[in-house]
Amino acid sequence: MYRITVSFGIAIVLFSLYSPCEGAQQSHIFLGFSLFPETNSSSWPSASGQFKFGFYQQGSGFAVGIWLVGLDRNTTVWTANRDDPPLIPSPNNTVQLQLATDGRLVLTSKQSHEVVIASATNGSVSSASMLDSGNFVLYNANHEVVWESFNHPTDTILGGQILRAGGQLVSSLSDADHSTGRFHLNMQTDGNLVLYPANSENSPTDAYYSTDTWRNLKLDLYLNSTDGSLALINSSGVYEFISSQSDDSAIDTIYRATVSVNGVLRVYSHQMDPDTRKLQTPVIMWYKPDDPCDVNGVCGLNSYCTLSDDQPDCLCLPGSDYADLNLRTMGCLRNYSEPACAAGGKENTSFYEIFTMENMAWADTPDFTATMTMDECKKSCLEDCNCGAALFKPYTCKKQKPPLRYVRRDLNEQTAAFFKVTASSESTNNVTETVEIPPTVVRSNSIILHVLVLTLSLILFSCAALAISGFYIFKIRVLRYKRLSEIDMNLGLADEELTMRVFSYNELKRATNGFKQELGKGSFGAVYKGAVNKGRKLIAVKRLEKLVEEGEREFRAEMQAIGRTHHKNLVRLLGYSAEDSKRLLVYEYMSNGSLADLLFKREWHPAWDERVRIAVDVARGLLYLHEEWIRGTRGYLAPEWQKNTPISVKADIYSFGIVLLEIVCCRRNLDVSVRADEIVLSTWVYKCFVNRELHKLIVGGEEVNKKSLETMVKVGLWCIQDEPALRPSMKSVVLMLQGVTEVAIPPCPTTMSM
The missing domain is CATH 3.30.200.20 (Phosphorylase Kinase; domain 1)
Structure with missing residues (x-):
């Protein structure tokens, strides 16, 4: 984050955005107007049609809210009385939302009687409007706003909206249920913006993200409707930017900041499709925290968070089972009963043993911290009645009482976690059972002599056995060395060539x-x-x-x-x-990570010029390998691997073509999270190429060189031709990517893909 000073003139422009009706198109709703679910009159749209206010389906019933009308699906951005149960209309239960003649926006039904959605506190209401900004407002007779949804946010703020000091956003329970969820974003009165899990004390220990801007200043959170930047503002203007700005055109882009179901704060951009004039699939511009497992409370008590396909997954800690198998985020319960403590708080160690896990971390404040060795830490927890687990990081031991919370697996953490669990039956028996050895009675000097002779015999036999074992160990090492040398010769690696x-x-x-x-x-x-x-x-x-x-x-x-x-x-x-x-x-070891990490797992993608350079470098590396080849990974395999046909270097060309298209689009070849016609990247690319819509391949409307974009797409399509003979050589690929030779129009890669 960085600090910026804004002139007084800019501050005036900024604060003009506070008014929800400045320059906004609108459609008027007058007193007596009504909405009914499951009819053509179920919502009131904004003038542009991008936002709607009214009934939306939730489960088997209906809720009242505001949603963003998308190309594929709608996005709910505000819900009225979000914790009320959904209304279920029936022949015996008429549900109606009306701007009543007394100026109140009222929801009526036999099921829940009368529920007030909105009403003015400082004057009478004469009309209402759903604005293109996404704000639903009530007006008085002078056309002044006397109530607005922007002042009562749920889990989202939209471009131009402000979250005032003391306000908060609360996540939804699930993607389908917009009632109060498990996380909230607080714009604190001390100037700090903080994410907390629900049902916590909102203490520094509970916080899992903050802007660290507590200065006893009154700050508001503002989402810029022009560039999508998220900023903290005060009466002088922008106090501090939180997220970066977008290069998207403000005319065709809508921005929103949402606390997700899993507690991550994200800023999205929704671009309009120029043909359909509907909003496309949203693009994530910025998010915090970076790792979804850093969200405190994403997994419940006695469970830990680990990533599975970049999504948080909750697993039970040793010694516990899921409280509800269908709701893994609800946490886990101990699967054993505890025995009573001995005097002085000492544990019954015969009942327990220690289960060790590495690369673990938890954000909770420890109950006990001391400097000790790993073995001392393990022993200390085992013997302590109050210890449920201990975390060791050289050379610090942190003991924790049960239940455990805010636990995650982090491969960057060089830690050992010791969990106290019930001992297995075998180990318990080993601890609790004793074996009585009868005393030996010496009866005479003759017996003593026999014992001495037997002892000396055993010593001599042991020495002989050790000598023989040492000889054979030496022989085995010599033979192993010879075998390794033979392997080197079999691999064709001569001494002068083998520097490995x-x-x-x-x-x-x-x-x-x-x-x-x-x-x-x-x-x-x-x-x-x-x-x-x-x-x-x-x-x-x-x-x-x-x-x-x-x-x-x-x-x-x-x-x-x-x-x-x-x-x-x-x-x-x-x-x-x-x-x-x-x-x-x-x-x-490549410290910068893999190409897949660079393209698919970051909040930002490499710039276009950088992606072009990467494509050329990969091509040069393959060209250097010349006729050397290794079977690759499924998804990048050429069709001939699946057929009984000879394999040549053209199989590598096919794999390179798939990677080249992934570099262009910054997405995987197979992606089931997108629309059905876009799941297979190669099929979608060819469709866009034929329809002259290559701009759709670029994420977030990035500015790219159209000529180099067309070149890379054409080269990629040539490389993935089903017929190996049609694929170019790597030398031709390099020359085409460098612009030395022209690229002809490629045919359809395969009839199967179309």
């Missing part, structure tokens, strides 16, 4: 902390983050996990293809391990 390091399996297991942190997964195994040279050098370890025969072929192919390569656009192979059936490859 040979690792042992245990060495790589230690380097990756037991293969804990997974970086990604391919068709033959996963890649894990590790460190060697006492943690000074980071590495990426690929563990081949398929069948031995298949893994051996993969191992040999990858060693031959990459072992001798040296190119700035290729990841360098540093070494390998080949013990027994275990096959591991050690690569240099």
